[in-house]
Amino acid sequence: MTESENLLEEIFEKFGTAFERIPESSTPHEKTPDYLVPIGDEMSYWEVKERDSNEDEEAISNPVDMGVSETYSVNSQRIRNSIKSACEQFKNYRVTDSPCVIVVYDARPFSTKDLLFYPEIKAAMLGDAEFMASNNGVIKEISRKMHC
Template identity: 35%
Template sequence: MTESEEDTIRLFNDIKVNLFRVPEGAEQTPDFFVETDNQKIFIEVKEINENEEEKGLLSEIDKKERVSGYDSCEIGKRFRSSIQTANKQLKKSCTSNEAGLVIIQDVRHFFTRSCMPQEEIKLAMFGDRVTWLSVNTGKIKADLFAKNKTTTDKKNTTTSAVGLMIKNIQDDSLTLHIYHNPYAKTLLISPVFESTKVFEYRINATKEYDNFEIQ
């Protein structure tokens, strides 16, 4: 069991929601499911670990106590692959209007962990941000979500929402931030989980650049 799966179990114990493990079979299926008063939700948990480049960075820091230089990968790239893979697994079980929730936890070291995870989630879902400026005035002419979308009306519609699980580095407490997918074939019914440890967000525009708003 991964660190993120263990943390998911602990989080749901904290918010007093019964979490059930999906039996493993020949095919890859979601990790868990819950049944609320409103709907059944399948959950796939994804964990972001250091890649080889990031491991090399940490090794350099351990040996030299400094780093010569580091360029992180494009914003949203690591989260994007997690959403795509999770959607395939959710699709195996979400066959009768069940909702699908992807929970992502970034468990990388402080030096390699995302410093703006909400923006990572947003760009992973709706596409890279592209801003057009006027040559003459310098004013913004267009601010758009562009390529590399993972959630559209035709792609990954089994994913009802993407959840970001965050662990407090001081006391190990956990919170879950749920970002609703407006293109989902089955929408999550709010409030998904009634708890002070769970936060929900929705976005109004997915063509022009926009921000999630807390509900």
């Protein structure tokens, strides 16, 4: 289990929330959500995504840790990719009419945090919108590309 899964289970236990760990799929490339959590009379499905440093981010954070460099903003689409991956896991598990929750845990050092983390989450959840401003000042949405 990952650090983020352990932390989530601690939170569930602290608040007396019932949960069941969903066994990993034995089928290659067919991942399952991590948890089944009852909410009232319904079941909800939870997927935990933990963001660890990748090779490029570690190359940035090592000099920062030694006091040689300053904080660096990593502007990546990794968070969108994580959310998209979680959506696929829900679809593969055939979850269609139940609430789905994606828990994102950013375990990277502060020196390589993505300063656009929250806007990336919003874009992953709500899609990318394009707007048009008319001559009379009215702004309207003309398209939206969804990621899940």
